[in-house]
Amino acid sequence: xxxxxxxxxxxxxxxxxxxxxxxxxxxxxxxxxxxxxxxxxxxxxxxxxxxxxxxxxxxxxxxxxxxxxxxxxxxxxxxxxxxxxxxxxxxxxxxxxxxxxxxxxxxxxxxxxxxxxxxxxxxxxxxxxxxxxxxxxxxxxxxxxxxxxxxxxxxxxxxxxxxxxxxxxxxxxxxxxxxxxxxxxxxxxxxxxxxxxxxxxxxxxxxxxxxxxxxxxxxxxxxxxxxxxxxxxxxxxxxxxxxxxxxxxxxxxxxxxxxxxxxxxxxxxxxxxxxxxxxxxxxxxxxxxxxxxxxxxxxxxxxxxxxxxxxxxxxxxxxxxxxxxxxxxxxxxxxxxxxxxxxxxxxxxxxxxxxxxxxxxxxxxxxxxxxxxxxxxxxxxxxxxxxxxxxxxxxxxxxxxxxxxxxxxxxxxxxxxxxxxxxxxxxxxxxxxxxxxxxxxxxxxxxxxxxxxxxxxx
Numbered sequence: 106x107x108x109x110x111x112x113x114x115x116x117x118x119x120x121x122x123x124x125x126x127x128x129x130x131x132x133x134x135x136x137x138x139x140x141x142x143x144x145x146x147x148x149x150x151x152x153x154x155x156x157x158x159x160x161x162x163x164x165x166x167x168x169x170x171x172x173x174x175x176x177x178x179x180x181x182x183x184x185x186x187x188x189x190x191x192x193x194x195x196x197x198x199x200x201x202x203x204x205x206x207x208x209x210x211x212x213x214x215x216x217x218x219x220x221x222x223x224x225x226x227x228x229x230x231x232x233x234x235x236x237x238x239x240x241x242x243x244x245x246x247x248x249x250x251x252x253x254x255x256x257x258x259x260x261x262x263x264x265x266x267x268x269x270x271x272x273x274x275x276x277x278x279x280x281x282x283x284x285x286x287x288x289x290x291x292x293x294x295x296x297x298x299x300x301x302x303x304x305x306x307x308x309x310x311x312x313x314x315x316x317x318x319x320x321x322x323x324x325x326x327x328x329x330x331x332x333x334x335x336x337x338x339x340x341x342x343x344x345x346x347x348x349x350x351x352x353x354x355x356x357x358x359x360x361x362x363x364x365x366x367x368x369x370x371x372x373x374x375x376x377x378x379x380x381x382x383x384x385x386x387x388x389x390x391x392x393x394x395x396x397x398x399x400x401x402x403x404x405x406x407x408x409x410x411x412x413x414x415x416x417x418x419x420x421x422x423x424x425x426x427x428x429x430x431x432x433x434x435x436x437x438x439x440x441x442x443x444x445x446x447x448x449x450x451x452x453x454x455x456x457x458x459x460x461x462x463x464x465x466x467x468x469x470x471x472x473x474x475x476x477x478x479x480x481x482x483x484x485x486x487x488x489x490x491x492x493x494x495x496x497x498x499x500x501x502x503x504x505x506x507x508x509x510x511x512x513x514x515x516x517x518x519x520x521x522x523x524x525x526x527x528x529x530x531x532x533x534x535x536x537x538x539x540x541x542x543x544x545x546x547x548x549x550x551x552x553x554x555x556x557x558x559x560x561x562x563x
Contacts, residue, residue: 149174261297355409468517
């Protein structure tokens with residue numbers, strides 16, 4: 106009993122320290138207005154205003170926008186509300202990592218894995234913005250924990266919520282089915298998953314005439330949108346994850362561990378390999394995508410660390426845990442970046458629409474953080490020469506309904522360097538805009554940000 110209380114105290118201390126660390130980082134770090142965060146908030150506004158405010162991208166999973174929209178609807182700043190949610194889900198992810206490792210590997214590995222996860226720099230960094238990686242990972246881990254506890258119907262429900270928060274998390278659902286013990290459990294998981302998914306598919310059918318429309322559109326975007334900006338080598342995640350937290354190197358040792366709960370442990374290995382292979386295969390690679398399999402790597406790393414510690418001395422666990430915490434903190438403060446935040450010029454650019462509710466045609470969704478206006482998107486689903494021509498026709502047809510056009514040279518309307526056709530059509534688009542709209546704002550940044558207003562004729 107004493108040993109149990111001792112380890113649980115460590116978990117409580119870790120959670121409290123992790124919470125203080127995350128809140129401190131949110132206070133110290135400057136606000137970073139990421140593209141995707143703005144889109145999720147804009148979709149939330151769109152949903153709860155029934156299309157009167159915000160923006161809509163069908164390819165985005167619906168759960169995070171629904172949660173953010175609740176905050177906006179009841180009067181909170183949706184970005185601040187989102188940061189609170191990210192922090193809650195981040196702490197919840199640490200706790201679930203501990204609980205899953207405890208069930209499969211024991212308390213020592215549970216504590217070490219949660220320490221490694223909690224202090225991994227990019228896990229803390231992406232707690233400071235509003236993205237789907239951390240919430241979806243929380244729901245995925247919750248479904249796995251419920252599966253381990255033989256609560257299969259609930260496991261199916263939360264695996265579906267994870268999927269509808271970030272589509273690649275559907276891999277977790279697949280492995281829950283594959284590792285279910287019998288047909289009864291299989292059907293419980295399947296029914297729980299369908300129960301949450303079915304309304305989403307029905308709404309898709311009503312809106313688009315195809316229940317799978319968002320998945321096809323998401324696939325199109327993944328294969329085509331801005332690949333030259335984020336294209337990385339196949340080994341990107343190997344290198345970047347280990348650079349970010351060298352303790353994760355021990356996960357290679359953990360992959361060859363064979364605990365008593367072999368079936369459950371092997372399921373975690375399968376989920377990790379599938380996630381790792383999926384994201385490594387995509388040309389678009391960013392370290393934030395690794396959040397979805399980071400808890401599993403942390404669990405594997407904990408087994409590697411424990412193996413080495415046991416070979417040295419089985420009686421030094423408490424001392425070694427303190428050492429791992431200290432080492433993790435050194436790694437954290439060495440690798441964690443403090444963002445510069447946005448400039449005053451950018452802030453002026455986006456906040457120009459703060460009190461305006463007229464319709465805006467925009468190449469950058471960040472304006473959704475500052476305005477409740479209805480936004481039409483110039484970049485969606487992908488910007489190329491066809492989209493540029495489509496925009497020209499759209500402006501000619503609907504110019505009297507569009508009050509403002511917002512152009513950002515660095516975002517949205519970006520052509521690949523050698524795509525001359527795209528550049529030519531983009532120039533035609535620019536000239537057409539200048540013909541019917543007057544320039545009312547332009548900042549002097551490296552990338553010009555311009556606001557146009559519809560010309561009025563007496």
